[in-house]
Amino acid sequence: MPPHIDTESAPVPESTPAAAREVMISFDDVSKRWGDNEVLRSLNFDVKSGEKVSIIGPSGSGKTTILRILMTLETPDTGLVTVNGETLWDVKPGSRPKETKQMRATRRHVGMVFQQFNLFPHMTALENVLEAPTRVLKLDKEEARQRSVELLEMVGLSKHLDHKPPKLSGGQQQRVAIARALAMRPKVLLFDEPTSALDPELIGEVLNVIRELAVSTDMTMLMVTHEMRFAEEISDRVVMFDHGSVVEQGPPGEIFKAPKEDRTKSFLHAVLSH
């Protein structure tokens, strides 16, 4: 059992039903298009505090765009996005929003784990984790170092603190990336197909870390994934997404065992039958 993962707030008691918690992420009428392709069509979508949500659906359906808008890596064409009750995006049609102080402040609540890890190749594993807490949170050097070491131990990399990313396997790199995101104590952690770039034998070690986070923390987690069984296991809610909008959503048992929509059925049939 790995040590307890230290996030900002205390673990939520088992008895608090998800429905009673407050909204952490909110998309209000958010649209985005690339040329003729409507990536998001007037999306309305909420995630509650502490909720673990998996987004599934065919490639190019706009799933990743949801995460990228939350990380402010992409700009919505219109709509309102809030995190923790604070405005992240408030875009009127036709306007070109810029990065604001408000946005940077709200973005602090959000962390992201990328498909391609995106570790800093010129820094060791420890330096990767340590960089932002010392620069952005202005933590005390020794305290930040201590915490970074703990985080790397938690993801099982205590032997690789001084290794640079090119010396690490994909699975190890992704675990460093998770530790790096956690070091900023986000309220919301986004996973963008975190195992898609990994060799099959390395997927398990990364999923184990994510599973541990899901059960032992009250962080809000939003994951785009093709690992259906994993999504079923760890999610409070699964969202089937296609052509820029939510096809259907519900508890994993419902979506995977008894999907209502034909599009969900055919998608699940295609991905689960191979």
Place this chain on the structure above:
Amino acid sequence: MIWDSEFALSILPDLLQGLWVTVQITLAGTVIAMILGLVVAVIRFSRLPVVSQLFNFYVQFVRGTPLLIQAYCAFFILPNYGLSFSPMATGIVVIGINYSAYTAEVYRSGIHDVPPGQWEAAKALNLPIGATWTRIILPQAVRSVIPLLGNYLIQMFKDSAVLSAITVFELLAHAQAIGSNNFRYLEPLTIAGLLFLLVSYPASQMVRRLERRLAPAH
């Protein structure tokens, strides 16, 4: 004309003094070119409305005009406006600025080659733009272009001979002076050429080795 070894030997100390001046110009010019070029590259990359345009023009202008004309302008025209410096200082600044336009392009390619994921990761960690440049982007961008920068440094070393035209007393100027004083150009010019080669050849070998060592950057 036959090679006179005794004469050659007698002028060697004088020429070595010239070489030392050339090396000094190159080192000081390199510092200017490396720093100024980096600033120009970052500003151009940042796409600030008017400023980036201005620096685009700067690079085009400097690259599009001969070094000799730039040196003449600085040496003969600027003093008319009260800006008068020693030939050496003028020469260093002129060659430094001239090469900053080239190093700016080199840095630009290095910055361009840093994968977008690095910018995204920095943003996801909420790193401020300054730290993103100094801690994440530039260390990677500069590392990959060090050999290219080295090649420009060697070229600058040779180009500094142009500054003899504005009375900077470097290696070539020494050779010319010896030649005209003794009515013998064979030995001074030959030795000057060999001295240039003596420095630039090992230097370019070193750059080549660096290139191989830095090749698998990622």
